[in-house]
Amino acid sequence: MTRDEKKEIIDGLTEKFRENPFFYITNAGGFSVAEVNDFRRTCFEKGVEYKVYKNTLIKKALENLDADFSKLSDETLKGFSGIIFSKETSNLPAKVLLDFRKKKGKKETRPVFKGASIDSDIFIGEANLEMLSNLKSKQELLGDLLGLLQSPTMNLISALQSGQNNITGVLKALEDREEK
Numbered sequence: 001m002t003r004d005e006k007k008e009i010i011d012g013l014t015e016k017f018r019e020n021p022f023f024y025i026t027n028a029g030g031f032s033v034a035e036v037n038d039f040r041r042t043c044f045e046k047g048v049e050y051k052v053y054k055n056t057l058i059k060k061a062l063e064n065l066d067a068d069f070s071k072l073s074d075e076t077l078k079g080f081s082g083i084i085f086s087k088e089t090s091n092l093p094a095k096v097l098l099d100f101r102k103k104k105g106k107k108e109t110r111p112v113f114k115g116a117s118i119d120s121d122i123f124i125g126e127a128n129l130e131m132l133s134n135l136k137s138k139q140e141l142l143g144d145l146l147g148l149l150q151s152p153t154m155n156l157i158s159a160l161q162s163g164q165n166n167i168t169g170v171l172k173a174l175e176d177r178e179e180k
Contacts (some may be wrong), residue, residue, distance in 0.1 A: 006057065013053060013061035020085040021119050024093040024132075027112035028052045028082035039100055041109065043084060046096045048136070052082040067120040075124050076114035090118045094133035 019025065028036070028068060036052075043050040076085075076120040084093040093170040097113055116132060118129040136144070 007097065009053070009057055010060045013057060014064040014128060016085055017065055020056055020087050022086040022090045022093065022117070024084040024086075024097070024116040025058075025076045025077055025114045026082045026084065027110070027114055028095065029080040029144060030110055035110075042100050042103075043096055045097075046092060046139060047086075047089075049085045050095050052080065052083055053145075055081050056085070058083065067117075069117065069122070072115050072122045072124065082111060089137045090156075091133055091135040091137060094129055100135055109139075 029038070039144050040050050058081060059073045059077055084096065086092050093116070097111065101109060102112075109126075111141075113126050113129040115122065116128070117123075118132070118135075
């Protein structure tokens with residue numbers, strides 16, 4: 001690979017990192033071609049992108065970014081590395097990894113989770129994967145917030161409406177009593 005080709009790949013990868021605020025780095029080693037293709041297909045079906053890059057190219061692309069990814073690059077960029085990119089949902093790559101492993105069988109631990117960046121926050125190690133899969137997305141958090149904000153209003157409206165029916169019933173009963 002020539003220097004120009006490497007520079008082109010680094011520039012493209014830097015742009016991908018800028019476009020995708022959520023990315024996960026996995027160990028791509030030990031996969032057969034069929035397994036890699038199966039994992040890529042799974043990622044595509046779920047709406048994320050999976051690519052394998054050389055560690056040095058990933059490291060240089062991360063250095064081009066404004067945030068400090070030195071901890072991520074120092075601890076995770078060993079062996080074969082694949083990157084899962086997600087534009088909108090922070091927990092989707094973690095769910096894809098866990099679902100793919102589950103589909104392959106209980107003893108399957110590939111691809112191994114090395115680390116992730118979620119809005120420039122760094123998570124390293126397999127122990128964080130389950131926690132990352134349970135993170136709520138921005139849309140889910142906004143939905144929860146709207147639900148909480150609407151809850152008191154909805155309770156007040158339903159109380160007023162049920163009270164209206166009670167008051168109407170009481171008035172009607174009193175009116176009926178006076179007529180007798």
